Amino acid sequence: MTTLAIHNGRVIDPALGRDGIADVVIVDGRIARIGPNEGDMVVEAERIDATGLVVTPGFVDLHTHLREPGFEYKETIATGTLAAARGGYTTVCAMPNTSPPLDSRASIESVLREAEHSALVRVLPIGTITLGRAGKELSPAGELFRSGVVALSDDGDAVADPNLMRHALEYSTQFGLPIAQHCEDPALVRDGVMHEGWVATRLGLRGRPASAEEIMVARDIALAELTGAHLHICHVSTAGSVALIAAARERGIHVTAEVTPHHLTLTHEEVAFHTDFRTVDYITNAKVNPPLREETDLAALGIALRDGIIDCIATDHAPHASMDKEIEFELASPGLTMLETSFALSMKLVHDGTLTLPVLIDRLTSGPVRAWGLDRRTGLEGLGTLAPGALGDVALLDPNAEWTVEPREFASKGHNTPLGGRQLRGRVVATIFGGRVVHETDRVVAL
């Protein structure tokens, strides 16, 4: 029997409605006790002093690109899950835009096998909506479902054909699988490379209008209503999308949504400017799809996250190698490496008063679990909570610790972030997965 006792932290578990000083005791990988001084009741234990720290369930990410198989030069399951652990994540849902794409039982099983060997945290696979992500024919959803996928997505691309999307949604209902859509209408996006607005105008770059996202959000909401399926909107980025999702939920349509830390906190100005407006640059590390938008969008996204119109924060962790980013802006691959900065960047919304800390923690833990019914879907009871009997997945946080982002020190192979050199406030001090410490900083004090 192995016991880990986490003493005297501020335990925030939104699912249990708990927020107060308590001890958390993990025995044999599961939460055994939680409450004031409970740690003192156990005799033989490894002990961590969490005085002054916040203790929460391990974070859950619905949107992670682990890049394996096929793009191991960008990331592997081993490096991606180490990055997850560093970011406080104990469960990540792996997007299927690998090579080959995860559109068959064989490919799902190979990912699960590799994860069993090399993953530091839990990996839950997502299958493709269409074969080869080509947007032409449906993937074998039943076979994928039985192999253990938790959702279907062609992320990176939208399912453009409305008729095929309708059928994908309809077919998924028999398995209750969420269909996670990357909403951007390719006919409107065309060859745009950043948000359509004044920054694109100054840079002479072609834009991707906000309406390209909103049209597809509206379309897919209508299709979800028609089919009764579960539609999940990936990385919502515009105020217009927020309004559409709010209205759909009001009408009782089964729509869930996620937002990334970067869409919540960074604008399209990141693409062009380092310090002032005098001169420009073409910052490929801020290139992402959907693109970084405007202040008004950020404000609407923050409020929607607070109000639960957006269910959760998802990282869209998209690691790339320098050869994918140190090229002409138009040719650069889209995406940010995000797992290791997700908590700190999201903490901006707590520091600026948009969210309370417990609400932020909900959107990182029980929010995503609720959105996809991940606990019931996977049989992982208590996922995203610290309920006795639940998995011993815990994050230890220092919400006020300041640190400087140094991409070269990332565990992720991807150093592609526009945050390099910036000071962020909020730090993941330690991560515990199944009762085992998988990440710790020198801030952790063993007793």
Next chain:
Amino acid sequence: MTTETRPPHPPTTTSRQPAWEHHDVLDLDDFSVAEIETVLNLADRMREILDRRIARVPALRGYTVVNLFFEPSTRTRASFELAGKVLGADVLSLTANTSSVVKGESLIDTVRTLRAMRTDAIVMRHSMGGAPYLAAAHTDASIINAGDGAHAHPTQALLDLYTMRSHFGDLHGKRVVMVGDISHSRVARSDMWGLAAMGAEVVLCGPPTLLPRGLRASDRPAHAESALPAVTIETNIDHAIEGADVVMALRLQSERQQGGLLPSLHEYARLYQVTEERLAKAHPGYLLMHPGPKNEGTEIATDVASGDNSTIEEQVTNGVAVRMALLYLLSGRTEAPGEPSSEVRA
């Protein structure tokens, strides 16, 4: 900023030295008024050299310029080539292919290779906005942007300013109207910065499908008001031209019609062609400009293109002088470029 790792700008030695802080010429957005004047004043001297019977001085002897063109160009490339040759520089013109970039020879590799061959300046034309910025961040050769996508064409803007200044002296308060495809125009973007710096009133005119978003200050958040030059937007060409001191027609590419941005070139010509009749409303003594190559009968009527107010050919000559001035400034050389004593004997 990527340029942080770059070597410092060539030092400006004395206070009598003209203002010049640039290691590269990427756009006019970071040019001060004094720097623009430095270029234009030096271009006057270059123009004088260019107009000599034997237009050849050794001012840039031993200076190597590579024209690296990823996009076809006749006039800009020839202009740079001649500018370098008149000053005695070694000039090499390469037509690169963007597809070779995709095949693995990266832009960064290419400029590093050229620098390893001791190239001093790389004149770069590229179909993608920002490509010269990438190059500049990875070499200490001087990069001159000869047009990058729809972003910037600073040497064209400088020659336009030079041409206007040679007619008006001072550009302050002059109404400069650019007509046409503003969205895809790197010329308009760079001209805007230069004209705004020199105090001109900038009017942009074109169909709504060819006007980019965010040009009106009211379309930007308050903190970004200065992030683009102050301009007036006008979709009616007759209103735009009223009282204009300069009317510049921009090239309209026929792809715009195929791209669904225009119903037809015929309709475009009817609504936006710069014609004699429309120019009647301009200020007397107006200049009619065009960056070339022009489509007569589309954006500009044939008779006005070759009319008395047209500066189109003059712009081409001035382009060589302005590019001579830029190459000379970037070389960091300080002796007077055109002194008779330093002239090559014929």
